[in-house]
Amino acid sequence: MSRWDPDAQGRLRAAAMELFSERGYDDVTVAEIAERAGLKKRSFFRHYTDKREVLFTGSVDFQRAVVDEVRRAPESARPVEAVTTALAIGGAALVKWGEPVRQRQQLIASSLELRERELIKMDALTTAVADALRTRGVDDVSATLTARAGIAAFTTAFDRWAGQSEQEDFPTLMDDAIEQLRVALCGCDTDS
Numbered sequence: 522m523s524r525w526d527p528d529a530q531g532r533l534r535a536a537a538m539e540l541f542s543e544r545g546y547d548d549v550t551v552a553e554i555a556e557r558a559g560l561k562k563r564s565f566f567r568h569y570t571d572k573r574e575v576l577f578t579g580s581v582d583f584q585r586a587v588v589d590e591v592r593r594a595p596e597s598a599r600p601v602e603a604v605t606t607a608l609a610i611g612g613a614a615l616v617k618w619g620e621p622v623r624q625r626q627q628l629i630a631s632s633l634e635l636r637e638r639e640l641i642k643m644d645a646l647t648t649a650v651a652d653a654l655r656t657r658g659v660d661d662v663s664a665t666l667t668a669r670a671g672i673a674a675f676t677t678a679f680d681r682w683a684g685q686s687e688q689e690d691f692p693t694l695m696d697d698a699i700e701q702l703r704v705a706l707c708g709c710d711t712d713s
Contacts, residue, residue: 530568530578532558537575542624546572546632573638576625580642584649587611591653600659601699604650604671609695612675616682616691626683647672674698 536557540549551572555565569575590607598606615622629635647668654664678694703709 529558529560529564533560533565533568534575534578537572538621538624541628546628546635573635576628576635577638577642580645583611583615584646586614587646588649588653591650592656594657596657600654600657600663600667601671603657604654604667605674605695605699607650608671608675609692612679612682612691612695615679623683626680643672643676670702674702677701 533554537549537554540553540557549572551565552562554572554575555562558564569578587607587610590610591603594603594606629639650671651664651668654667655661659667674695675698678691678698681694681698682689682691
C-alpha cells in the first residue's frame with residue numbers, strides 16, 4: 522500500500538490494533554505500527570502524539586457528546602437523570618462498534634500505563650459533566666457528586682458489557698448499575 526493512499530489515520534489505528542492484539546501493547550513500537558500501515562514513523566506523529574492515543578482518539582468527541590446530552594436534558598430532569606441518560610446514550614453509541622471496542626477494553630485492562638490514561642480521560646469527563654450540571658444551576662457539591670456517581674455507574678456498566686460474549690443492551694446495563702448504586706447508598710432493596 523502506498524504511503525499516499527487515503528485515510529492514513531485509520532490505517533495507523535488498524536495496524537496498531539492488529540499489532541497490539543498479536544503481541545500485546547507493551548511489545549509494539551511506533552515504528553512497527555507505521556511500517557504495518559505502509560507509512561513512515563513521522564507520519565504516525567502527524568496523527569497521534571504517542572501510541573497510547575491510538576486507543577483514546579475518540580475521547581474528546583465522546584466527552585462532547587455526553588456534555589451536549591446533559592445540557593439538552595429537559596429542565597424538569599433531576600441532575601442524576603440528566604447525567605445517566607446522557608451516559609447511557611453515549612455508551613450505546615460506543616457499543617455499536619462491537620468487537621473493536623471490546624478489544625480496546627481488554628488492551629486497556631492489560632496495561633497499567635493504559636489504565637492510568639483511561640483514568641485521566643474519565644476524570645476529564647467527570648469534570649466536564651459536573652461543569653455542564655453547574656450550567657443547569659446545580660450547586661458545586663451536588664454537581665461533583667452526581668457526575669462522579671454517574672461516571673462510576675457508566676464505567677461499571679461498560680466493563681460488564683465489554684466482559685460478556687453476548688450483546689446485552691447497554692442502556693439496560695446502565696440502568697442496572699444505577700439501581701445497584703441506589704441500593705448501596707440507601708441500604709434498601711430493589712422492591713423498596
